Amino acid sequence: MKKKNLLHLALAASFVFSIACSSVDQTSQTQAVATTQQPDEQEKASEWPRGVTYEIFVQSFCDSNGDGIGDIKGMTSKLDYLRDLGVEGIWLMPMNPSPSYHKYNVTDYYDIHPDYGTLEDYKEFIQEAHERGIHVVMDLVVNHSGSDHPWFQEASRNANSPYREYYVWAHKDDPQTQKEGKILAGDSDNVNRWHKVAGSDSLYYGYFYDGMPDLNFDSPKLREEIYKIGRFWLSEVGVDGFRLDAARHIFPDDRPEDNHQFWIDFRNEMLKVKEDAYLVGEVWADAATVAPYMKGLPALFNFDMGYAITNAVNKEDAGELVSNHRKIRDFYSSVNPDFVDATFLTNHDQNRIMSEVNGNMNKAKMAAALLFTLPGSPYMYYGEEIGMKGKKPDELIREPFIWEKKEEDGCRATWVEPKYSTDQTVTPAAVQLEDENSILNHYKRFIQLRNNSKALTYGELEPLNLGPKSISAFLRKYEDESLLVLHNLSDKEVSVSLPETLAAYEDVRFQSKASTKSNNMLKLAPYSTVILED
Missing domain, CATH: 3.20.20.80 (Glycosidases)
Structure with missing residues (x-):
């Protein structure tokens, strides 16, 4: 068993306490557990851009x-x-x-x-x-820029402007401008992508709408x-x-x-x-x-x-x-x-x-x-x-x-x-x-x-199937840290039988609500998370 720091021991003690006090109402249990999870600055593991x-x-x-x-x-x-x-x-x-x-x-x-x-x-x-x-x-x-940008304002007024090449243009009779666009992504529901310039036979391309003319990246x-x-x-x-x-x-x-x-x-x-x-x-x-x-x-x-x-x-x-x-x-x-x-x-x-x-x-x-x-x-x-x-x-x-x-x-x-x-x-x-x-x-x-966890910040992911459909379970491992993460997505307490291959995960790193563990059987409170470490 790896040496545990004081934070981990406090969390483990909280977990054991919850077993002895199963008759305590859930709200009180949740609050008691919540107060134990305080940050330990010396353990900070994340480093941006891998952070939040x-x-x-x-x-x-x-x-x-x-x-x-x-x-x-x-x-x-x-x-x-x-x-x-x-x-x-x-x-x-x-x-x-x-x-x-x-x-x-x-x-x-x-x-x-x-x-x-x-x-x-x-x-x-x-x-x-x-x-x-x-x-x-x-x-x-x-x-795209805005249609009020000075580049576009000058380009739309003067076909010979040096900024004309900053945008995408076509003649109003060009067959490509007659086609409706196709929605290919979740970022726009606009299908009319060619827009008129008042007093001109020119159209400009704007993927999102006429107030956002696309810039022409074919221009060096x-x-x-x-x-x-x-x-x-x-x-x-x-x-x-x-x-x-x-x-x-x-x-x-x-x-x-x-x-x-x-x-x-x-x-x-x-x-x-x-x-x-x-x-x-x-x-x-x-x-x-x-x-x-x-x-x-x-x-x-x-x-x-x-x-x-x-x-x-x-x-x-x-x-x-x-x-x-x-x-x-x-x-x-x-x-x-x-x-x-x-x-x-x-x-x-x-x-x-x-x-x-x-x-x-x-x-x-x-x-x-x-x-x-x-x-x-x-x-x-x-x-x-x-x-x-x-x-x-x-x-x-x-x-x-x-x-x-x-x-x-x-x-x-x-x-x-x-x-x-x-x-x-x-x-x-x-x-x-x-x-x-x-x-x-x-x-x-x-x-x-x-x-505070290298495993949760950098660790790879190993999916687990532990039975109940409401249980999302997986392993996160990095270097010498290995965590078993279990989430109960349902509004009911759920019992999970941990297989022999997971027997080493017996120490509590974290729990969002008080749960109980007896041998290989873990009972997760409704809408709760428990993280065990080996």
């Missing part, structure tokens, strides 16, 4: 000046909250000047939207984040312009990397090899400026489509995994969740052994996880437990940790964060009237911090658990 990253929509996060719009100074004031949560990276949704609330139609690639602050504010934010061990990734939107001048933009934010401002929006649409859908090559070229250019520049790409597609991008974008979002976790917790059936995840990871590894599997539950383009599980707090907690114990480098969308709700349209999945009770909340944004995440439906973060059983403290415990 937190996605922020700046407009909704924290308003520092009372104008109703979240801003950079507001985010800076909440960096200690994020550090205490355990995140090691922040992904910021677009911050460039733009006429839209979401800012995905950029009009200036070298500045910050004035609603959010200034470049100096941003540099200060990055410095403060770095001092807390938090990396900063910014959304870089280069598949345009490609160099994009490299220049990337260099600016890495070297002049100090960001740690980029989240690349719409990465599969740089070239048309029938030119995937050109897409793959561009990102290889882009990465090579960025590494010349910053040797550890981090790139994570949005390729909203199945694993077979995603994999070839990994040569240029070693980190890619795992959309399949998010859907699979949601499906499993809703059905209370582990199914092929773990084995399919293993297959995807093996496939990705064959393309790039150093890939970063950017797992997540939902993001700013999807209904929030709490709404996807119909407001069931236990299922939302279980989704998080799966995310943080399965392999990957997890991303979490702001507000998931306090149980925010939201369903499309997009504004309503990007509602303001609820920090404190309304009358005390000097940070809450008011740019949109919330429909789903209100004071009646979401308990403020400040209140949840004082409640050991809150979803916020649930997130903190699981993030700390992961951060």
